[in-house]
Amino acid sequence: MALLRSRGGLILTNPVLASYVVPVHPHPLLVPEQNEGWQRLRDAFDEARQQISDSGADVIIIYSTTWPSIIGHQIQADPNPTWTLVDQDFHDLGSMDYSFRIDADFAEAWNKANHSRGLQSRTVAYNGFPIDVGSVVALKLLNPDNAIPAVIVSSNVYANRAETTVLAKSCLDVLKSTGKKAVAVTAMSMSNRMFTEFIDAADDKIHSLKDDEWNRKVLEFLEEGRLEDVAQLSRTIHQQIRVQKVVTFKPMWWLSAMNDNRNDLTGRVLAYEALHGAGGAVVHLDPTSNGMGDKEYDEDDVEVYHGERNVLDAEANESSPESKHVDGNGPALWDPAEGKDAVNTDSAPKPVGLYPHARRVGDLLYLSGVGPRQPGTNAIPGGPIQDANGEPLEYDIKAQTRAVVENIARILEEAGSSMEKVVDVTSFLVDMDRDFAGYNEVWAETLGHYGPTRTTLAIRALPTPIAVEMKVIAKI
Amino acid sequence: MLGRTMAKGSIVAGCLAPHPPHLVYAENPPQNEPTSEGGWEQLRWGYERLRESLSKIDHDVLVILSPHWQTYVGTHFLGLPHFEGLSVDPIFPNLFRYSYNLDIDVELSKAIHDKAADAGLAVKMMENPDFRVDYGTITTGHMVNPAFDKPLVVISSNRSRHYYSVEVMQEMMMELGRVTRDAILESGKKAVVLASNSLSHRHFTTESDVPEDMSKEHITSHAMHLWDMRIIDYMRTGQAQRIIDEMPEFTEQAIAESDGGGLTWLLSTLTVPTYPAILHGYGTIIGTGNAIVEWPCYAHEEV
Ligand SMILES: [Fe+2]
Numbered sequence: 001m002a003l004l005r006s007r008g009g010l011i012l013t014n015p016v017l018a019s020y021v022v023p024v025h026p027h028p029l030l031v032p033e034q035n036e037g038w039q040r041l042r043d044a045f046d047e048a049r050q051q052i053s054d055s056g057a058d059v060i061i062i063y064s065t066t067w068p069s070i071i072g073h074q075i076q077a078d079p080n081p082t083w084t085l086v087d088q089d090f091h092d093l094g095s096m097d098y099s100f101r102i103d104a105d106f107a108e109a110w111n112k113a114n115h116s117r118g119l120q121s122r123t124v125a126y127n128g129f130p131i132d133v134g135s136v137v138a139l140k141l142l143n144p145d146n147a148i149p150a151v152i153v154s155s156n157v158y159a160n161r162a163e164t165t166v167l168a169k170s171c172l173d174v175l176k177s178t179g180k181k182a183v184a185v186t187a188m189s190m191s192n193r194m195f196t197e198f199i200d201a202a203d204d205k206i207h208s209l210k211d212d213e214w215n216r217k218v219l220e221f222l223e224e225g226r227l228e229d230v231a232q233l234s235r236t237i238h239q240q241i242r243v244q245k246v247v248t249f250k251p252m253w254w255l256s257a258m259n260d261n262r263n264d265l266t267g268r269v270l271a272y273e274a275l276h277g278a279g280g281a282v283v284h285l286d287p288t289s290n291g292m293g294d295k296e297y298d299e300d301d302v303e304v305y306h307g308e309r310n311v312l313d314a315e316a317n318e319s320s321p322e323s324k325h326v327d328g329n330g331p332a333l334w335d336p337a338e339g340k341d342a343v344n345t346d347s348a349p350k351p352v353g354l355y356p357h358a359r360r361v362g363d364l365l366y367l368s369g370v371g372p373r374q375p376g377t378n379a380i381p382g383g384p385i386q387d388a389n390g391e392p393l394e395y396d397i398k399a400q401t402r403a404v405v406e407n408i409a410r411i412l413e414e415a416g417s418s419m420e421k422v423v424d425v426t427s428f429l430v431d432m433d434r435d436f437a438g439y440n441e442v443w444a445e446t447l448g449h450y451g452p453t454r455t456t457l458a459i460r461a462l463p464t465p466i467a468v469e470m471k472v473i474a475k476i
Numbered sequence: 477m478l479g480r481t482m483a484k485g486s487i488v489a490g491c492l493a494p495h496p497p498h499l500v501y502a503e504n505p506p507q508n509e510p511t512s513e514g515g516w517e518q519l520r521w522g523y524e525r526l527r528e529s530l531s532k533i534d535h536d537v538l539v540i541l542s543p544h545w546q547t548y549v550g551t552h553f554l555g556l557p558h559f560e561g562l563s564v565d566p567i568f569p570n571l572f573r574y575s576y577n578l579d580i581d582v583e584l585s586k587a588i589h590d591k592a593a594d595a596g597l598a599v600k601m602m603e604n605p606d607f608r609v610d611y612g613t614i615t616t617g618h619m620v621n622p623a624f625d626k627p628l629v630v631i632s633s634n635r636s637r638h639y640y641s642v643e644v645m646q647e648m649m650m651e652l653g654r655v656t657r658d659a660i661l662e663s664g665k666k667a668v669v670l671a672s673n674s675l676s677h678r679h680f681t682t683e684s685d686v687p688e689d690m691s692k693e694h695i696t697s698h699a700m701h702l703w704d705m706r707i708i709d710y711m712r713t714g715q716a717q718r719i720i721d722e723m724p725e726f727t728e729q730a731i732a733e734s735d736g737g738g739l740t741w742l743l744s745t746l747t748v749p750t751y752p753a754i755l756h757g758y759g760t761i762i763g764t765g766n767a768i769v770e771w772p773c774y775a776h777e778e779v
Binding site for chain 1: 545546547548549550552561562563564566567569573598600602603604606607608610632634635636638639679680681682683
């Protein structure tokens with residue numbers, strides 16, 4: 001009885017019946033009566049519990065941010081984990097006895113599916129394994145009598161978007177192959193900055209106005225069903241309202257992939273309150289299309305994870321962030337094409353195909369697309385955007401843009417032109433959202449001074465691992 | 477002063493005593509369920525030397541700050557006289573499932589707690605009997621004193637570095653170190669203070685089939701090695717102040733576990749020593765750098 005849903009004219013089957021975002025701190029479970037907001041969160045949990053119980057789901061799948069892992073992802077596979085949990089901070093609120101029903105077969109199958117999609121992953125089934133507070137609170141409140149078996153997965157501290165997305169896809173593989181229907185839950189805070197002092201329960205509030213405003217913005221997106229938009233904003237949200245080094249705002253990557261990266265879900269915020277300063281929300285995302293919600297932009301969709309995350313290589317690179325070689329990371333280089341009216345120079349990077357650096361036509365000069373690669377060394381100032389395996393790296397868009405402008409200046413000079421004579425520029429960015437501001441800043445300091453017309457486009461990729469390229473027309 | 481009867485307390489040694497559960501696993505002690513074929517001998521021999529050294533110094537209590545009891549709201553102290561249970565490492569449950577049974581010197585814990593509160597730090601006693609002691613404390617406790625026949629003071633790792641900065645973390649930990657020292661001196665007890673943290677802390681993200689396969693064990697990068705050697709050099713040459721001065725760069729560039737505050741707190745309890753520390757051992761654990769270091773205070777301070 002797979003559920004069929006219409007989307008974009010296609011009949012698709014997604015086995016996720018409903019998704020929930022729930023907070024991780026134990027107050028709604030242990031002491032809801034101490035604060036009205038905590039009680040409202042508890043009521044929202046209760047409402048979600050009723051919906052889940054009515055949903056006909058075969059399994060509850062929890063992605064928990066309070067279970068960090070290092071060696072890939074871990075999946076709970078003890079059929080009946082039983083223990084008493086005490087929170088590391090809020091131990092005075094009481095103890096949490098638990099005894100859960102875990103779908104161990106599903107856990108093992110998910111682990112296998114992870115491996116076949118290239119992920120590092122393992123199951124854990126040990127007496128006394130410390131199930132994390134987020135999972136315990138979620139399962140005790142959403143599934144108190146263990147009516148539906150559960151599966152819990154960790155949040156890997158090194159995992160990037162690609163890895164987290166593939167983790168969801170392998171989970172969907174298992175749901176599809178077993179014919180099971182699921183409720184997907186992310187146990188997470190919104191803003192996670194708590195008060196670092198002890199407070200009276202009655203005085204609880206969101207830590208700052210800024211955190212509160214961001215939380216409300218994120219919840220507005222979710223209420224509009226724009227889950228993929230929130231997923232794509234994950235890094236920004238992390239920077240704005242998350243305590244650094246605690247796992248990134250990753251759960252939305254997982255949850256969005258579990259929902260086929262859609263922006264047209266039917267969302268409802270059941271409650272949003274403070275938990276010792278952190279933002280706690282219970283959100284319900286129904287897969288029924290709300291008929292709206294186009295995606296404004298997209299990140300690469302990833303089907304298979306390509307092995308090691310290369311965090312170590314990336315680490316080694318960090319020692320010299322200004323200049324990184326792209327050897328083995330990009331297409332072969334060519335000598336610039338010679339020909340009538342061609343302008344070529346050794347002081348600009350070698351082309352990646354048979355073309356000249358520039359060509360004269362009358363008193364106009366047309367430049368081939370210019371990137372930031374350094375002539376001679378081929379290094380990319382600010383660093384390449386990905387490694388040889390296609391895994392994303394941190395890079396500096398301003399350094400790249402500056403290097404582009406310098407390369408342009410050298411080619412213009414070789415042709416007897418100069419920056420003042422640039423007429424028109426077309427710029428290409430591979431990540432408009434991330435890079436436009438930095439690029440624009442450098443533009444204003446350099447070419448922008450001279451007043452050429454400009455068009456900026458977002459494109460999927462450039463042939464070398466660079467983030468920006470410019471196409472220039474100048475007078476001679 | 478004439479007529480004074482109560483002996484003055486003292487810190488007899490300060491130690492950097494990291495807590496990788498791998499070391500307990502490699503030893504196959506009766507308390508740990510999984511069994512191994514050994515491994516990480518350099519570090520285990522280092523701990524052997526530390527134990528040998530501490531066995532020659534009379535002491536009553538071990539005071540531990542572990543980065544794996546992570547508290548975001550203040551600094552907490554174990555506040556009941558006895559804890560026992562099973563500790564399962566959430567990240568390496570395949571290696572560490574340890575039955576612990578340990579005593580707490582609640583009196584000294586409370587004394588440090590009270591002084592810290594007076595100094596304006598947010599502090600709390602942990603008095604829930606169901607609480608599970610963190611695996612960092614247990615691993616360090618085991619490696620230093622496997623019989624657990626001396627009481628512990630266990631201090632949580634306040635995550636102020638994550639909330640604010642390394643500078644704020646250090647300010648708080650310097651203060652916590654001062655009050656820890658004062659409380660120990662007033663207690664009349666002889667204490668060993670232990671910071672349970674590694675140095676450079678970049679892990680490998682994969683594990684070999686046999687975790688103790690030493691052909692796979694090495695530092696994750698040259699830069700990490702250089703940082704570890706730099707910090708160890710400061711320790712061995714009595715330049716503790718430089719460690720504190722360089723802590724922001726060290727924690728950031730080496731992702732060092734000292735961001736949990738343990739090392740700064742330790743150096744503060746020792747009044748930032750200018751005498752050389754003894755390096756008992758150095759080695760890597762899944763790529764992270766670990767040093768076992770002892771500051772032999774008894775030889776340098778009036779006790
Ligand atoms: Fe650790």
